[in-house]
Amino acid sequence: MRTKFALGDEVRVIRAIRNDGTMYGYATGELLVRRGSTGFVRSCGTFLLDQIIYQVHFLTSDMIVGCREQEIISAAAAWHAGHFQYGDSVICRHTLTVEGKVAVRSGARGRIERTDQGENGEIYTVMFGERWFQVPASAIKLLEE
Structure with a gap:
């Protein structure tokens, strides 16, 4: 090796x-x-x-x-840090709906479960309650604890 x-x-x-x-x-x-x-x-x-x-x-x-x-x-290699990382606590900025029904209300707390780079920027898998949602960085903000 x-x-x-x-x-x-x-x-x-x-x-x-x-x-x-x-x-x-x-x-x-x-x-x-x-x-x-x-x-x-x-x-x-x-x-x-x-x-x-x-x-x-x-x-x-x-x-x-x-x-x-x-x-x-x-450290000299190109790097895009993103906004969040696994385990970060976040707050939903917008109400999220599934098939027209409210699934997550604005202000709900969640946790980052996965980070990805999508075609249109950063995508995060966030657990709100018992459900996972894929959301863009603009839909969440870091919860300052």
Whole structure:
């Protein structure tokens, strides 16, 4: 296996990094690093002999986290961060209807379950109550907690 990044390279996380149970002091599933954050490669190794893991130091949070090679890109590479990421709490800006019936009222709280880049911009899968809806970024706003 060949490594893609060298020691000292600046890299960007392309998906949220959550605790898989290996970070002491953090709950399993807790957000460690938001996607789009940049850090510097400190070392690299392998996991189960088939995955390259980079130890990345994120200076803004002063956190050192293990990242799989497919979770990072060069910090110099083109990047579109989007507005939201998985797990973000959001508020619906507009009433959503299904077949003419109100399904979600304006102001309802939801949670981002998936992010995508559609042909016309960002598309998010949001769970409102017990249902999932695909909505554009303009239909939701981040809930400041």
